[in-house]
Amino acid sequence: MKAMLLESLGDVNAAHPPLKLVQHPEPILADGEVLLRVTRCGVCHTELDEIEGRMPPPQLPVILGHQVVGVIEEEPRSKRSLTPGLTVGQRVGVAWIASACGVCDFCKSGRENLCLEFKATGRDVNGGYAEYMKVRADFVHPIPKSLSDSEAAPLLCAGAIGYRSLRLSNLQDGQALGLMGFGGSNHLVLKLARHKFPNSKIFVFSRNPAEREFALLLGAAWAGMIDQSPLEALDAVIDTTPVWGPDIEALKCLRAGGRLVVNAIRKEEKDKDVLLQLNYPAHLWMEKEVKSVANVTRDDVREFLQVAAEASIKPEFQEYELKDANQALIEMKQGKIRGAKVLCVL
Numbered sequence: 001m002k003a004m005l006l007e008s009l010g011d012v013n014a015a016h017p018p019l020k021l022v023q024h025p026e027p028i029l030a031d032g033e034v035l036l037r038v039t040r041c042g043v044c045h046t047e048l049d050e051i052e053g054r055m056p057p058p059q060l061p062v063i064l065g066h067q068v069v070g071v072i073e074e075e076p077r078s079k080r081s082l083t084p085g086l087t088v089g090q091r092v093g094v095a096w097i098a099s100a101c102g103v104c105d106f107c108k109s110g111r112e113n114l115c116l117e118f119k120a121t122g123r124d125v126n127g128g129y130a131e132y133m134k135v136r137a138d139f140v141h142p143i144p145k146s147l148s149d150s151e152a153a154p155l156l157c158a159g160a161i162g163y164r165s166l167r168l169s170n171l172q173d174g175q176a177l178g179l180m181g182f183g184g185s186n187h188l189v190l191k192l193a194r195h196k197f198p199n200s201k202i203f204v205f206s207r208n209p210a211e212r213e214f215a216l217l218l219g220a221a222w223a224g225m226i227d228q229s230p231l232e233a234l235d236a237v238i239d240t241t242p243v244w245g246p247d248i249e250a251l252k253c254l255r256a257g258g259r260l261v262v263n264a265i266r267k268e269e270k271d272k273d274v275l276l277q278l279n280y281p282a283h284l285w286m287e288k289e290v291k292s293v294a295n296v297t298r299d300d301v302r303e304f305l306q307v308a309a310e311a312s313i314k315p316e317f318q319e320y321e322l323k324d325a326n327q328a329l330i331e332m333k334q335g336k337i338r339g340a341k342v343l344c345v346l
Contacts (some may be wrong), residue, residue, distance in 0.1 A: 004130070005022045044158065062123065065121070090142065094139070098135065130322075141298070154315040158185040158188055163189075176233070177200055179237070194219050203222045237250040237259075319343075
């Protein structure tokens with residue numbers, strides 16, 4: 001099968017494209033796994049973090065990709081059967097969560113995203129930058145009929161993690177929400193927030209004027225630079241940027257009792273000295289909170305897919321051929337983003 005393979009870590013740039021197009025052996029199923037024929041795979045900023053070494057290192061070589069849409073080709077052999085309602089030939093999705101132990105306190109309390117044995121698709125196991133992949137049968141997600149393959153792919157991570165972030169923000173209808181950064185995830189958060197909280201104003205912060213214009217087109221009440229002050233104090237801010245500076249700016253904008261939700265697996269180290277600017281009275285006092293987002297659960301993915309289908313929440317996206325995965329990653333690093341990026345595999 002064709003696959004885009006990551007063989008070594010390093011800087012993502014045009015002079016040294018990180019992924020190699022190869023003929024790779026097709027997956028061999030273990031007990032409880034299902035074979036998927038991949039049709040689409042979203043491109044995520046997390047993959048830049050993987051390639052450039054800001055995350056726990058993947059098992060190299062590895063096939064990236066954790067926003068996968070495909071068709072079930074083969075059922076599990078034993079131990080685990082297909083999730084009820086799934087059939088061979090059905091269209092399903094695969095998200096960042098590839099597996100969890102199922103027996104620890106975190107898993108039993110609905111927090112499998114915090115499981116110490118959590119495995120990530122495209123990091124700990126091969127992902128969807130390929131024509132075929134295997135996945136545990138109980139970790140696939142039915143795709144609603146109203147969503148096309150390219151529409152569904154970004155919902156599996158950018159959408160699901162945005163859904164979790166919005167829930168963790170504790171926002172109530174009528175309260176003001178800020179979005180730091182406006183890429184694949186936060187443009188979906190804006191659409192979701194407008195659906196769930198129709199009386200709330202949404203304020204978008206972005207260094208990119210095209211993204212600010214895009215946010216206004218999608219219904220933001222205001223869009224400005226990262227260091228600009230919005231028209232009013234904010235009850236919650238969701239940060240999806242890869243750097244620390246926006247978090248300091250977000251804390252300045254929060255009203256008393258407000259919450260900053262940091263939706264990033266890793267932050268870049270190059271600007272870590274920015275944290276030295278943290279000023280307790282100005283940034284944290286008055287019971288302001290900072291909450292991180294760690295991974296997603298299966299329920300996050302399935303609930304958001306259902307909400308997205310019911311409310312017609314669909315991403316803006318650009319399509320690329322599988323062989324052009326490097327181009328998509330380079331453009332993402334350069335900030336050339338309008339919505340999501342999706343690889344067309346088959």
